[in-house]
Amino acid sequence: MTNQSARPVARSFPVAAGALRPRESGPKLTVGFILTRKFTLCAFANFVDVLRLAADEGDRSRPIMCRWSVLSDTMDAVTSSSGVSVQPHERLGDPAKFDYIAVIGGLADGLENVSHAYKQYLHRASDAGVPLIGVCTGAFVLHRAGLLDGYKCCVSWFHHRDFLEQFDGLNPVSNQIFVVDRDRLTCSGGASSAHLAAHLVEKHIGRSQANKSLHIMIIDQALQADKPQPGLPxxxxxxxxxxxxxxxxxxxxxxxxxxxxxxxxxxxxxxxxxxxxxxxxxxxxxxxxxxxxxxxxxxxxxxxxxxxxxxxxxxxxxxxxxxxxxxxxxxxxxxxxxxxxxxxxxxxxxxxxxx
Incomplete structure (x- = not known):
């Protein structure tokens, strides 16, 4: 997969103060991605494609209004759960250059080797007021790093039991597609990552750009955060x-x-x-x-x-x-x-x- 380097909100939670930082020029929305080993490719691709389609007029994919980058501590390619690898764009640096840092998770056994460098980087981002995003089992990574204490988080209903078994004292939400709790945004993964990305595009760029992205991706409309996760009557x-x-x-x-x-x-x-x-x-x-x-x-x-x-x-x-x-x-x-x-x-x- 190649890339170009360069909030639906749970209504009871306010938007993070740092999430809409004013910018005189350049992209209106920037996201840095951390991919865990065996990450879910569709969750990452859905998120990125919403940004890509909102970033430029038409379908030319130039990172004008949005910029995104895959971050790494080693610059080694990261293999997804499907076997497709993604090459990072840049090393870990100053997290404050991004509006959000997103951790894309996947298979549970791929979370065991998240490096100390990544955890330090996430803490630096938190200290700098950069909102953190956990997609799929990316919420597991944030919690293991001590960055979800006192927050509600969204977990796929399929992983609900795994989360309870691994993390005491946390109440995961598994009956809606994503949750925004102050400066933590968590998402159940899959198609719901597109709706979370569209929420960010709407907040930073505008509703028309968010709708444009979803329509090109043949998604009828943006879903609100409290939309139930699909799969069960x-x-x-x-x-x-x-x-x-x-x-x-x-x-x-x-x-x-x-x-x-x-x-x-x-x-x-x-x-x-x-x-x-x-x-x-x-x-x-x-x-x-x-x-x-x-x-x-x-x-x-x-x-x-x-x-x-x-x-x-x-x-x-x-x-x-x-x-x-x-x-x-x-x-x-x-x-x-x-x-x-x-x-x-x-x-x-x-x-x-x-x-």
Missing amino acids: LSLSTDNPIVLRALLIMQQHIDMPISVAEIARRMGNSKRQLERHFRTALDTSPQAAFMGLRLSLARHMLENSDKSVSMISVECGFCDSSHLSRMFRRRYGCPPQAVRGGVVPGGFPDEVAMG
């Missing part, structure tokens, strides 16, 4: 890490459902333990939650595709269309065909016991 929203992981496994086996006992085995839990967690967190059973995921997907496909009921039943893990129709009627009070026909008696209840 809102009706199954929970902070319980065991339940979240079980739901992820269920989503990965929608078309060929596996047993609750097998899900528990893969997680290292007993079936009874898993059932107890589901009952406490969602007041339902794992079996019912799994059926709810499959029926929710079937309803979405009925409303948004031309696929036949038979095809949808196969893709959602039902034996046949009769099985889907029976379970669909039990939950929604009407047959699947009513969705296509627009005959939906009483509408669709959002919270109906799943069986």
Whole structure:
């Protein structure tokens, strides 16, 4: 990946005083990036591309309104979790030359060798009033350096349990795409890094430039910080890490459902333990939650595709269309065909016991 060297805000938190420092000339927004070993390439690329597209008129990518640079203590190429390497642009220097310093994390085992030089640099940035950004597991790096004490931080719901196990005394937020708490900005990674970058562009350059970047990237609109993280139906929203992981496994086996006992085995839990967690967190059973995921997907496909009921039943893990129709009627009070026909008696209840 080549580059050219050169705030959606949680409403309860004020924007950092140092985040909008006046500048007489030059770029209006500058970001220095620190990449951890096995960093997530898409999170980094989404962030950088929003800056790149906002930095110039049209799509010429000149770093005029924005400047970004990958920083390093050794200048060695950094390999991402996908195997693609990125060559840093400059050595660690004066962090005050940037408006933000962003740490891009990735796989957990890539965080073990973050050098002392990086940690010192992050502390110098903090002391200079430069806001710090943790993207994906970059929040882990900031916390290990003692730079998130007393702050709220955003963590992907998939890493919520890892965070709790490694860091006592911190309350990670895993039900929104990013969090801004004073001079700390944290993001769940993936596509949400584009929305965090767009927030910064809007604050420093303007809403039109932020929207332009997202539109070119085929993203409809900027999402606010408190937008729920994607991946789970809102009706199954929970902070319980065991339940979240079980739901992820269920989503990965929608078309060929596996047993609750097998899900528990893969997680290292007993079936009874898993059932107890589901009952406490969602007041339902794992079996019912799994059926709810499959029926929710079937309803979405009925409303948004031309696929036949038979095809949808196969893709959602039902034996046949009769099985889907029976379970669909039990939950929604009407047959699947009513969705296509627009005959939906009483509408669709959002919270109906799943069986």
